[in-house]
Amino acid sequence: MPVPFSRPSMLPEPTVARLPVYQRIAREMVRRGRERADSETLGRLAGVAPATVRRDLAGLGSLGTRGAGYDVSLLVERIEEALGHHQRYDVILIGVGNLGHALLNSTNFLISGAQLVGLYDVNPDVIGTEVAGLTVQDFAGELAPATMAVLCVPPDVAQEAADRLVEHDIHAILNFAPQVLSVPIGTAVRYVDFSIELQILAYHLTNGTGPLGGGLLHSLGITPPAPPRTA
Amino acid sequence: MPVPFSRPSMLPEPTVARLPVYQRIAREMVRRGRERADSETLGRLAGVAPATVRRDLAGLGSLGTRGAGYDVSLLVERIEEALGHHQRYDVILIGVGNLGHALLNSTNFLISGAQLVGLYDVNPDVIGTEVAGLTVQDFAGELAPATMAVLCVPPDVAQEAADRLVEHDIHAILNFAPQVLSVPIGTAVRYVDFSIELQILAYHLTNGTGPLGGGLLHSLGITPPAPPRTA
DNA sequence: GGATGTGAAGTAGTTCACAGCC
DNA sequence: GGCTGTGAACTACTTCACATCC
Numbered sequence: 004m005p006v007p008f009s010r011p012s013m014l015p016e017p018t019v020a021r022l023p024v025y026q027r028i029a030r031e032m033v034r035r036g037r038e039r040a041d042s043e044t045l046g047r048l049a050g051v052a053p054a055t056v057r058r059d060l061a062g063l064g065s066l067g068t069r070g071a072g073y074d075v076s077l078l079v080e081r082i083e084e085a086l087g088h089h090q091r092y093d094v095i096l097i098g099v100g101n102l103g104h105a106l107l108n109s110t111n112f113l114i115s116g117a118q119l120v121g122l123y124d125v126n127p128d129v130i131g132t133e134v135a136g137l138t139v140q141d142f143a144g145e146l147a148p149a150t151m152a153v154l155c156v157p158p159d160v161a162q163e164a165a166d167r168l169v170e171h172d173i174h175a176i177l178n179f180a181p182q183v184l185s186v187p188i189g190t191a192v193r194y195v196d197f198s199i200e201l202q203i204l205a206y207h208l209t210n211g212t213g214p215l216g217g218g219l220l221h222s223l224g225i226t227p228p229a230p231p232r233t234a
Numbered sequence: 235m236p237v238p239f240s241r242p243s244m245l246p247e248p249t250v251a252r253l254p255v256y257q258r259i260a261r262e263m264v265r266r267g268r269e270r271a272d273s274e275t276l277g278r279l280a281g282v283a284p285a286t287v288r289r290d291l292a293g294l295g296s297l298g299t300r301g302a303g304y305d306v307s308l309l310v311e312r313i314e315e316a317l318g319h320h321q322r323y324d325v326i327l328i329g330v331g332n333l334g335h336a337l338l339n340s341t342n343f344l345i346s347g348a349q350l351v352g353l354y355d356v357n358p359d360v361i362g363t364e365v366a367g368l369t370v371q372d373f374a375g376e377l378a379p380a381t382m383a384v385l386c387v388p389p390d391v392a393q394e395a396a397d398r399l400v401e402h403d404i405h406a407i408l409n410f411a412p413q414v415l416s417v418p419i420g421t422a423v424r425y426v427d428f429s430i431e432l433q434i435l436a437y438h439l440t441n442g443t444g445p446l447g448g449g450l451l452h453s454l455g456i457t458p459p460a461p462p463r464t465a
Numbered sequence: 466g467g468a469t470g471t472g473a474a475g476t477a478g479t480t481c482a483c484a485g486c487c
Numbered sequence: 488g489g490c491t492g493t494g495a496a497c498t499a500c501t502t503c504a505c506a507t508c509c
Binding site: 015016017018052053054055058068069070071 | 499500501502503504507508509
């Protein structure tokens with residue numbers, strides 16, 4: 004009994020992780036006035052085999068033109084759609100410290116479709132200050148209704164904060180605290196953990212194996228394009 | 235012709251990505267005075283099936299005791315070893331903005347074995363200030379010899395900075411800029427991209443699929459523990 | 466001619482299920 | 488009795504290779 008019934012698209016997880024990468028590349032090409040790209044070029048820039056690029060993109064419907072490659076602006080559009088950017092996501096951010104600031108300042112942190120609707124902290128020095136066009140509110144007070152939350156609080160209060168978010172009917176949390184969160188089934192949590200990244204890098208450095216060479220990705224568990232049979 | 239010859243350990247990539255997670259859990263247990271844990275408990279906390287935990291840990295040699303589970307302090311030790319923490323890594327950080335500060339403040343950003351030996355920036359306001367016990371130097375000047383670099387610069391100067399690092403004989407870069415880096419083969423790059431994380435979360439939110447429920451991980455491409463057959 | 470889209474083959478990783486040891 | 492370690496089965500993803508269409 005694999006896969007129940009009715010799945011609107013159901014892309015393989017690794018594909019989902021690569022789509023944003025293709026999108027960024029395509030967007031950059033559009034910005035530079037380029038109109039088309041083939042799977043080999045995309046693959047080289049993404050750090051992925053051309054065949055993989057083709058299969059990934061074929062999953063979104065036939066976006067390519069045989070003989071001519073992909074129209075990059077179409078690519079941007081269709082990937083946005085596939086990732087769900089046409090929907091509106093109200094996002095709140097908890098913990099406006101250095102990391103919170105860094106995220107808010109990052110030009111492309113907020114995806115299209117995502118709308119920042121609230122900033123929260125518990126530090127009285129921070130509450131009331133204005134960041135990214137919003138006034139920081141007390142996390143102990145009322146929360147704006149939202150779909151997603153970004154957690155940038157210290158690890159020792161992360162669980163507590165998560166509990167509050169779950170109570171507030173938030174079902175998607177992007178957690179930056181290096182802390183295992185316990186949430187009910189039905190709540191999606193995604194972890195970003197800097198120290199883990201560094202550790203993985205250290206492993207590969209020690210063993211001389213792993214994600215070597217250029218290309219974007221190699222990121223989290225994504226397989227590199229096989230032995231670079233470069234000239 | 236799979237796997238040449240002579241590989242000191244050669245763990246599967248997903249295993250490498252999970253080891254730091256087990257380690258954090260084990261360390262937390264040690265802190266709480268707990269001595270042993272079985273694969274089921276570890277798996278629940280890590281968001282991974284028990285069999286996977288066992289296979290992962292078996293790859294490090296027989297650390298478990300049949301009938302009694304794993305000794306958590308032994309676990310911490312052996313995982314550190316496997317990840318290469320016994321080696322000394324000299325780390326420099328480029329770009330001491332909000333993100334750089336956030337990383338440096340994070341208690342567990344630097345893994346054991348990693349030694350921060352230099353901070354660099356190009357902003358005159360930042361150069362000369364002291365952060366994390368080090369004085370920020372001009373990135374245009376001399377660089378301390380190092381093994382790894384952490385890149386926290388804006389995307390438009392990331393490639394330029396990477397070129398400098400490569401020239402300086404650095405072979406491992408942890409890149410926080412949302413920018414494709416082109417580096418020679420033999421240089422490991424790992425990307426941390428916040429916007430991609432948010433996009434993946436948005437996808438799962440839209441499609442109702444994916445990494446739901448508790449547990450650490452679900453992170454980058456790591457498969458969740460199969461349909462939660464919870465009561 | 467040239468590059469996509471895709472069955473078929475190959476590979477990697479996960480999970481089962483149980484023998485083996487405490 | 489309980490839980491690890493692991494061959495064997497399974498599942499998922501990647502890559503090949505080529506028919507297909509521009």
